[in-house]
Amino acid sequence: xxxxxxxxxxxxxxxxxxxxxxxxxxxxxxxxxxxxxxxxxxxxxxxxxxxxxxxxxxxxxxxxxxxxxxxxxxxxxxxxxxxxxxxxxxxxxxxxxxxxxxxxxxxxxxxxxxxxxxxxxxxxxxxxxxxxxxxxxxxxxxxxxxxxxxxxxxxxxxxxxxxxxxxxxxxxxxxxxxxxxxxxxxxxxxxxxxxxxxxxxxxxxxxxxxxxxxxxxxxxxxxxxxxxxxxxxxxxxxxxxxxxxxxxxxxxxx
Amino acid sequence: xxxxxxxxxxxxxxxxxxxxxxxxxxxxxxxxxxxxxxxxxxxxxxxxxxxxxxxxxxxxxxxxxxxxxxxxxxxxxxxxxxxxxxxxxxxxxxxxxxxxxxxxxxxxxxxxxxxxxxxxxxxxxxxxxxxxxxxxxxxxxxxxxxxxxxxxxxxxxxxxxxxxxxxxxxxxxxxxxxxxxxxxxxxxxxxxxxxxxxxxxxxxxxxxxxxxxxxxxxxxxxxxxxxxxxxxxxxxxxxxxxxxxxxxxxxxxxxxxxxxxxxxxxxxxxxxxxxxxxxxxxxxxxxxxxxxxxxxxxxxxxxxxxxxxxxxxxxxxxxxxxxxxxxxxxxxxxxxxxxxxxxxxxxxxxxxxxxxxxx
Numbered sequence: 336x337x338x339x340x341x342x343x344x345x346x347x348x349x350x351x352x353x354x355x356x357x358x359x360x361x362x363x364x365x366x367x368x369x370x371x372x373x374x375x376x377x378x379x380x381x382x383x384x385x386x387x388x389x390x391x392x393x394x395x396x397x398x399x400x401x402x403x404x405x406x407x408x409x410x411x412x413x414x415x416x417x418x419x420x421x422x423x424x425x426x427x428x429x430x431x432x433x434x435x436x437x438x439x440x441x442x443x444x445x446x447x448x449x450x451x452x453x454x455x456x457x458x459x460x461x462x463x464x465x466x467x468x469x470x471x472x473x474x475x476x477x478x479x480x481x482x483x484x485x486x487x488x489x490x491x492x493x494x495x496x497x498x499x500x501x502x503x504x505x506x507x508x509x510x511x512x513x514x515x516x517x518x519x520x521x522x523x524x525x526x527x528x529x530x531x532x533x534x535x536x537x538x539x540x541x542x543x544x545x546x547x548x549x550x551x552x553x554x555x556x557x558x559x560x561x562x563x564x565x566x567x568x569x570x571x572x573x574x575x576x577x578x579x580x581x582x583x584x585x586x587x588x589x
Numbered sequence: 590x591x592x593x594x595x596x597x598x599x600x601x602x603x604x605x606x607x608x609x610x611x612x613x614x615x616x617x618x619x620x621x622x623x624x625x626x627x628x629x630x631x632x633x634x635x636x637x638x639x640x641x642x643x644x645x646x647x648x649x650x651x652x653x654x655x656x657x658x659x660x661x662x663x664x665x666x667x668x669x670x671x672x673x674x675x676x677x678x679x680x681x682x683x684x685x686x687x688x689x690x691x692x693x694x695x696x697x698x699x700x701x702x703x704x705x706x707x708x709x710x711x712x713x714x715x716x717x718x719x720x721x722x723x724x725x726x727x728x729x730x731x732x733x734x735x736x737x738x739x740x741x742x743x744x745x746x747x748x749x750x751x752x753x754x755x756x757x758x759x760x761x762x763x764x765x766x767x768x769x770x771x772x773x774x775x776x777x778x779x780x781x782x783x784x785x786x787x788x789x790x791x792x793x794x795x796x797x798x799x800x801x802x803x804x805x806x807x808x809x810x811x812x813x814x815x816x817x818x819x820x821x822x823x824x825x826x827x828x829x830x831x832x833x834x835x836x837x838x839x840x841x842x843x844x845x846x847x848x849x850x851x852x853x854x855x856x857x858x859x860x861x862x863x864x865x866x867x868x869x870x871x872x873x874x875x876x877x878x879x880x881x882x883x884x885x886x887x888x889x890x891x892x893x894x895x896x897x898x899x900x901x902x903x904x905x906x907x908x909x910x911x912x913x914x915x916x917x918x919x920x921x922x923x924x925x926x927x928x929x930x931x932x933x934x935x936x937x938x939x940x941x942x943x944x945x946x947x948x
Contacts, residue, residue, distance in 0.1 A: 387795040389661070401804045407793035409660040410806035411653065412683050418650040419657035423793075425641045426613050426663045427782075430795055448653070451646035 352376040354385055354405045361399060365565020367555030368397055370522040371464060371531075375433070376404050378536045384543075388431040389423055391416040395437035396470040414445025417452035420459045431543060433460035439469045442478040442504040449504070456513030456547035460538045463505065463550060465580065466557040474560035478502040481579055486560070501579065505552045509585035515547040517585040521554045521577075523569040534584070546588070554580045592773045598738040598764045601771045602668065602694055603628035605742035606640070610777040611692075612663035613641040615654035619673045620706040621762040622696035626668070638779055648673040652680030652693075659689035660805040662785035662792025664746050668694035670762075671712050672703060674720075681755060682721030686807025688822075690749035692742060693727075694758045696765035699930035707930025708762030710852060713907035716759050717881040724819055726826045728756040728833065729880040731851040735769035737878075743774065750789075752829055759880060761903065763853035763932065835878035836887060840866065844873030846946060847891055849912050850901040851877050853932070858901050860935040861942070870948055880908070885915035892916035897946040901938055902926045921946070 340346055354376040362368045379388050385406055392400040394413035401408035411419040416434035424432040441449050441463050452459065468486055469475040476486040476493060479501050483492040493501070509517040516538055520531035531553065538549035554576050556568035563571060596604070603625050606614060616626040626644060634640035641658075645651035651667045658665035669677060674695045684691060695716065699709035714720075716729050728748050730741045738760060745756040785792050793803045809815040837855075840862050841847065850858040855876040865872035875891065877884050891898070898920060900909035909924035916922055925941040927933045942948065 385795075386797055389793045389795060391657070398808065401802075401806065405796065405802060407796050407802060408804045408806075409657060409793055410687075410804065410808055411656070412679060415649065415653035415656075415680070418645065418653035419660070421643070421650075422613060422615060422641075422654035422657035422665065423661055425643065426658045426665070427661050427794070430661075447646055448650050451650065 353380050356403055356405050358402055360403060362396065363559045365556060365558040365568055366396070367466065367522050367553060368464065370528060371462065371553050371555070372400065372403050374522070374528070374532045374535050375435070375462065377532060378539050379404070379406060379431070381536065382539060384431045384539070387429060388433070391420045391423070391432070391434040393434070393436040393440040395440050397435050397437060397464065398471065400435050414440050414443070415448055416440065417445065417448040417457070417459070417461065421452050421455070421457050424457055424459050431539060433462055433539070433542070435462045436464070437470070438463070438465045438467065438477045438479040442502050446504070450508070450511070453508050453548040453550065454511045454513045458542050458545050459548060460542050461548065461550045463552040464555050465552055466555040466560070467501070467576065468557045468560040470557045470560050474557070478504070481575060503580065505550060505585055508550050513548050514550060514586060515541050515588040516549040518550070518587065519552045519554060519580060519582050519585065521572070521582055523556070523572060554582065590775050593770060594773060595768055595770055596735065597624055597766055597768050598732070598735045598760060599624035599696065599766070600628045601735045601739040602742060602758070603632065604773050605739035606666060607632060607634045607638055608774050608776050609743045609746060610638060610664065610779040611640055611666055611746070612779055613643070613658045613665040615643050615645050615651040615658070615665065615667050617645050617648045617651050617669065617673060619670045621698060621708070621765050622668050622670050622694065624765070625694065638776070640779070648676040649680065652677035655691050655693070656680055656684055656687070656689065659684065659691045660687070660793050662780070662789035662794065664780060666692040666694070668696065670696045670698045671700050671709070674712060674715070678721035681727065682723055682725060683807050684755045685721070685725035685727070686723060687805050688753040689755065689805065690746070690753055691755050692745040692749060692758065693755060694760065697759065697761040699928070705930035706762070708853060708903060708932060709930055710761055710854060710903040711905070711907070712759070713880065713902065713904060716757055717883070725822065726754070726829070726881055728752065728754055728829065729759050730756065731759050731878060731880050732764055733852050733855045733876065735764070735767065735771045738764060739771050739773060748833060752825055754825065754829070759852070761853050830882040833879060834882045834884045834886070836884040837876040837878060839874040839876065841873035841875060841891070843871055845871040845896050846873070846942065846948070847895045847898045848872065848874045848901050848942070849877070849888065849898055849908065850874065851880060851908065854901050854903055857933065857935055858938065861938045864935055864939050865942070872942070883911050883915070885911065888912055888915040889917070892919040895920060897921045897923065899942050899945060900924045901933070903932065904928065
């Protein structure tokens with residue numbers, strides 16, 4: 336195909352999602368957040384839900400998620416997004432409500448809200464970005480930081496005798512009666528992105544069908560916090576994160 | 590239609606919320622206010638008015654549910670007692686920072702710490718001076734009867750929505766637990782989505798194509814813009830101070846001495862005024878109904894007309910500081926209180942008045 340053919344609209348294979356705002360992102364190069372935001376924007380638009388979707392953003396790097404996707408948003412206090420989403424959904428049953436949370440937000444300070452919202456089977460989607468570190472505050476240890484992995488508050492590597500074990504919270508959530516879908520995905524390759532989008536859409540469909548809580552974990556990179564190039568970070572994630580946080584569905588109730 | 594019933598203050602709050610057309614209640618059990626959620630659960634308003642009632646996993650979750658519900662323009666409320674309110678303060682600060690309307694009920698008990706389950710008014714400072722972080726104010730209503738427990742639900746929601754600000758009903762264990770006759774208001778309809786989009790265009794209800802996005806947040810990293818936000822809050826607070834002061838006077842017109850008391854203390858002080866007048870002491874009672882905004886102008890006005898003021902509180906002396914600020918040294922202001930859940934008798938208060946002012 337000639338260049339002149341490629342740029343014709345009918346031959347276009349990729350476009351910026353309609354709901355992504357034209358605004359420079361504050362995320363670091365190589366960060367997984369941008370791709371995950373894009374998937375949410377695509378799923379909401381594909382399902383025609385943009386006029387009834389309300390996102391709940393966390394405290395952490397994604398605190399400004401509301402700047403990037405052209406829908407209504409509520410910015411929650413640290414860890415409390417599932418409680419905020421609980422009321423939003425119960426009081427507005429026809430709306431699509433999702434939370435967007437990092438590992439510190441969801442699996443440390445917000446553990447109680449996360450577990451109880453999921454255990455009540457709230458008809459919400461929880462998007463969980465697990466990069467095993469606190470990104471926004473400068474790379475401190477997270478509940479999901481791997482054993483031996485260094486961070487600014489465990490500079491010699493996570494010592495389980497001192498800090499306990501990394502928390503597989505998705506496994507825990509999969510045990511609860513209230514969850515209908517708990518899946519672990521990644522976005523470091525085109526194939527992974529396509530698969531992740533399929534599961535994210537399933538989660539949104541579950542929510543609108545009132546099937547219970549859907550949790551989509553994204554095993555992610557933080558090249559700044561990990562002090563790696565984006566390419567190195569992807570490689571490190573594949574080599575180290577995937578063995579402890581294996582990808583795939585932990586629970587998928589039809 | 591209106592109905593006359595005999596019930597506890599806590600129960601009156603629950604019935605008034607349903608009748609006012611509240612959309613949601615989110616709570617966590619704590620003595621002495623658990624009857625509020627128990628009554629709501631027994632009444633099952635989700636089958637009648639459609640009101641959502643949910644027992645949360647903690648006070649922290651409950652106040653953040655209120656934040657979420659309020660963000661969508663709904664009439665939502667929570668209730669707790671002192672230690673639980675301490676847990677809610679982070680969320681209350683966020684509600685104030687995001688300018689969200691809601692009603693929060695504190696049925697106070699004695700502290701500090703786990704303290705006691707007996708009545709107290711020791712959360713005055715916590716409520717009217719901030720409590721949570723940042724420069725914010727809570728519209729604070731202090732009921733002194735079961736009737737006012739019911740009435741202030743509607744008043745609290747009205748003020749909260751008028752000013753886009755959280756409102757607190759600051760009661761105590763006496764008002765919450767005592768039974769009295771109460772006139773319950775007629776049923777009002779709940780808000781519709783169309784009504785919310787019209788009355789609260791800031792609320793998150795899903796972005797319509799022709800509209801701008803609504804984002805509910807208290808975050809602004811640019812200090813110049815954050816200062817502007819704070820100035821807007823302060824202008825709103827000054828407006829509330831000018832417009833919404835509420836108080837009640839009891840035998841004040843010829844008074845030589847004045848009791849200042851709110852809530853159950855004011856109820857007890859009504860008896861003190863009667864006892865004093867039987868002895869020929871011209872005593873009056875000024876009862877602040879709004880603790881913030883504080884009725885400082887009327888108190889200042891009385892400072893020229895009375896020989897002394899006694900602030901009577903179930904605490905170690907909190908509101909007395911606001912009384913002293915109001916009179917600015919023009920008249921002697923003393924405090925009398927009992928602590929930790931002990932309630933004073935009218936005789937005790939009268940004796941304290943005589944001793945402190947050598948009557």
